[in-house]
Amino acid sequence: MTKPSLSVERLTQTFPDGKGGTMTVFENASFGIEKGEFVCILGHSGCGKSTIMNILAGLAEPSSGVVKMDGYEVSGPSLDRGVVFQNYSLLPWLSALKNVIFGVRARYPNRSRAEIEAQSLKYLAMVGLEGDVVHRKPSQLSGGMRQRVSIARAFANHPKLLLLDEPFGALDALTRGTIQDELLKIWGGTEQTVFMITHDIDEAILLADRILLMTNGPFARVAESVEITIPRPRKRTEIVEHPNYYAIRNHLVHFLGQRSRELAGRASDGADQRPETVRIDLTETGTPDAPADGPAAPHLRAVTP
Amino acid sequence: MGKLTLNQRAALLSLVLLAVGLLIWEAAIPAQKAAAELTEYERLTGGGAPKAGVPPPSQVLVKAWEQLSNPFYDAGPNDKGIGIQIGYSIYRVLSGYLLAALVAIPLGFLIGMSPVAYRALNPFIQVLRPISPLAWMPLALFIIQDSEASAIFVIFICSIWPMLINTAFGVAGVRQDWVNVARTHELGPLRTAFTVILPAAAPTIITGMRISIGIAWLVIVAAEMLVGGTGIGYYVWNEWNNLDLTSVIFSILMIGVVGMLLDSAFAWLQRAVAYAE
Numbered sequence: 322m323t324k325p326s327l328s329v330e331r332l333t334q335t336f337p338d339g340k341g342g343t344m345t346v347f348e349n350a351s352f353g354i355e356k357g358e359f360v361c362i363l364g365h366s367g368c369g370k371s372t373i374m375n376i377l378a379g380l381a382e383p384s385s386g387v388v389k390m391d392g393y394e395v396s397g398p399s400l401d402r403g404v405v406f407q408n409y410s411l412l413p414w415l416s417a418l419k420n421v422i423f424g425v426r427a428r429y430p431n432r433s434r435a436e437i438e439a440q441s442l443k444y445l446a447m448v449g450l451e452g453d454v455v456h457r458k459p460s461q462l463s464g465g466m467r468q469r470v471s472i473a474r475a476f477a478n479h480p481k482l483l484l485l486d487e488p489f490g491a492l493d494a495l496t497r498g499t500i501q502d503e504l505l506k507i508w509g510g511t512e513q514t515v516f517m518i519t520h521d522i523d524e525a526i527l528l529a530d531r532i533l534l535m536t537n538g539p540f541a542r543v544a545e546s547v548e549i550t551i552p553r554p555r556k557r558t559e560i561v562e563h564p565n566y567y568a569i570r571n572h573l574v575h576f577l578g579q580r581s582r583e584l585a586g587r588a589s590d591g592a593d594q595r596p597e598t599v600r601i602d603l604t605e606t607g608t609p610d611a612p613a614d615g616p617a618a619p620h621l622r623a624v625t626p
Numbered sequence: 627m628g629k630l631t632l633n634q635r636a637a638l639l640s641l642v643l644l645a646v647g648l649l650i651w652e653a654a655i656p657a658q659k660a661a662a663e664l665t666e667y668e669r670l671t672g673g674g675a676p677k678a679g680v681p682p683p684s685q686v687l688v689k690a691w692e693q694l695s696n697p698f699y700d701a702g703p704n705d706k707g708i709g710i711q712i713g714y715s716i717y718r719v720l721s722g723y724l725l726a727a728l729v730a731i732p733l734g735f736l737i738g739m740s741p742v743a744y745r746a747l748n749p750f751i752q753v754l755r756p757i758s759p760l761a762w763m764p765l766a767l768f769i770i771q772d773s774e775a776s777a778i779f780v781i782f783i784c785s786i787w788p789m790l791i792n793t794a795f796g797v798a799g800v801r802q803d804w805v806n807v808a809r810t811h812e813l814g815p816l817r818t819a820f821t822v823i824l825p826a827a828a829p830t831i832i833t834g835m836r837i838s839i840g841i842a843w844l845v846i847v848a849a850e851m852l853v854g855g856t857g858i859g860y861y862v863w864n865e866w867n868n869l870d871l872t873s874v875i876f877s878i879l880m881i882g883v884v885g886m887l888l889d890s891a892f893a894w895l896q897r898a899v900a901y902a903e
């Protein structure tokens with residue numbers, strides 16, 4: 322196994338519970354993300370996904386534990402970790418183009434105005450925003466367009482790690498589909514690592530190399546790391562025909578529907594909480610119960626499709 | 627007629643109201659109307675038979691024409707053109723106002739950013755804010771020993787509060803999301819203040835500045851009545867002492883017009899910095 326580019330070690334977060342005591346969101350959570358990997362995290366509302374993401378972004382301090390990027394401990398936000406916030410977080414007094422320029426200028430302060438603008442326009446074009454629309458203010462754009470601007474702003478900065486908090490939560494299915502494709506297209510041409518929160522199982526399967534599954538809080542755990550054994554490039558219309566698709570999907574649905582509750586609420590007793598790797602690949606063995614090989618899969622779980 | 631826009635209809639109605647109002651005013655003062663020709667003579671003899679009646683609008687219009695056609699004449703300390711008098715008042719208002727802005731906006735930023743500064747300064751603000759600016763006048767005159775500077779100080783002290791409070795309020799209310807955008811882009815404190823917090827809080831700050839300029843213009847008239855010498859406030863008072871009610875009414879109108887112009891400048895500024903979320 323290569324050394325992960327991002328490693329989360331024994332992360333614990335507690336908050337005051339409002340009654341004088343403390344509430345533990347998660348405890349000793351540990352996991353790693355490889356360079357260039359696209360990882361989605363799934364879990365029920367309130368389990369602590371945004372809390373983890375804010376810590377990865379450096380916007381919040383964990384109660385204990387460390388996040389290391391390329392071996393160095395993360396402290397505070399950095400341009401190496403781009404964030405796409407759930408509510409877009411565009412600056413409303415700037416046009417779409419100026420919002421992207423805002424980011425590029427922060428990253429490359431020594432570049433000329435023309436270079437910065439060219440780079441911004443290039444990334445806006447990549448997400449399908451060209452012509453007059455780039456001069457509109459966020460309030461004059463649709464939700465989907467705003468989210469595109471926000472993605473363009475993040476990618477135009479070439480962060481090593483891109484953090485996306487439910488980026489498509491507020492969009493309709495059609496718009497969601499197009500932006501997902503655009504996201505894959507931009508990410509495909511880079512070495513960037515992506516960590517994305519979502520509530521949508523199909524979206525996670527389409528986009529991710531690996532899905533982290535979280536149990537319910539308090540004392541939530543990142544319980545499993547499910548590999549998505551469907552080759553890329555993936556097309557929304559074709560992946561459903563892949564033999565692994567429904568096996569993986571059923572596993573995820575089962576986890577979120579039942580096991581996330583069963584596994585919830587257990588204190589760690591000081592133990593390191595690492596996710597169990599799950600690899601479901603019907604094309605390799607033919608029978609779902611047979612063990613799969615490969616060094617990347619230390620733990621295996623049988624799946625009943 | 628049915629094709630007039632809302633604005634055109636409103637403007638038409640305004641004109642009608644103005645005409646009706648002026649007519650009623652004119653008609654209500656028949657006696658003075660007859661004496662119109664005598665006014666010059668009366669004035670020359672120092673108001674020989676001062677009936678001190680309210681002049682009709684026609685007379686005020688004549689006065690306005692006379693004054694506005696030569697606004698900047700200067701014939702000694704008690705006889706200056708309306709332009710010069712208004713100029714003095716605007717100069718005082720702007721000096722005091724700009725000084726206040728220079729103090730209030732940075733201080734408001736500090737208070738808005740830091741809960742400690744807010745709590746530490748809040749008691750002072752709460753006590754000082756409700757003091758009528760004119761109550762400072764005797765103290766200012768005693769300490770500063772200069773009527774001009776005292777008037778500017780009074781403007782300063784009355785215009786500082788709305789700006790200070792609105793700036794603090796606007797800065798404290800900047801959405802955390804936008805501050806986080808600045809943080810994830812590694813902007814320093816100064817860049818964050820100028821590129822994120824200032825534009826985000828600008829509409830609230832400008833609203834405070836607009837309230838302040840309105841108050842400053844109200845107060846300057848009263849302050850100049852007290853300190854005397856020059857300015858539109860002094861002019862009103864002086865013409866009252868001369869029992870020249872036509873000039874009094876004319877200058878009252880001018881105070882209104884200048885106040886409106888100052889306010890619309892800030893209204894324009896407000897539109898310029900406004901944004902929709």
Ligand SMILES: Nc1ncnc2c1ncn2[C@@H]1O[C@H](COP(=O)(O)OP(=O)(O)OP(=O)(O)O)[C@@H](O)[C@H]1O
Nearest residue numbers: 336337346364365366367368369370371372373538
């Ligand atoms: N600043 C805070 N103070 C106290 N409790 C907090 C704070 N932030 C989050 N929490 C609590 O931590 C838990 C996890 O919150 P978090 O926002 O990470 O959930 P989430 O998984 O992102 O949920 P969702 O999917 O709804 O966005 C929640 O129970 C929440 O009430």
Ligand SMILES: [Mg+2]
Nearest residue numbers: 370371372486
């Ligand atoms: Mg969340």
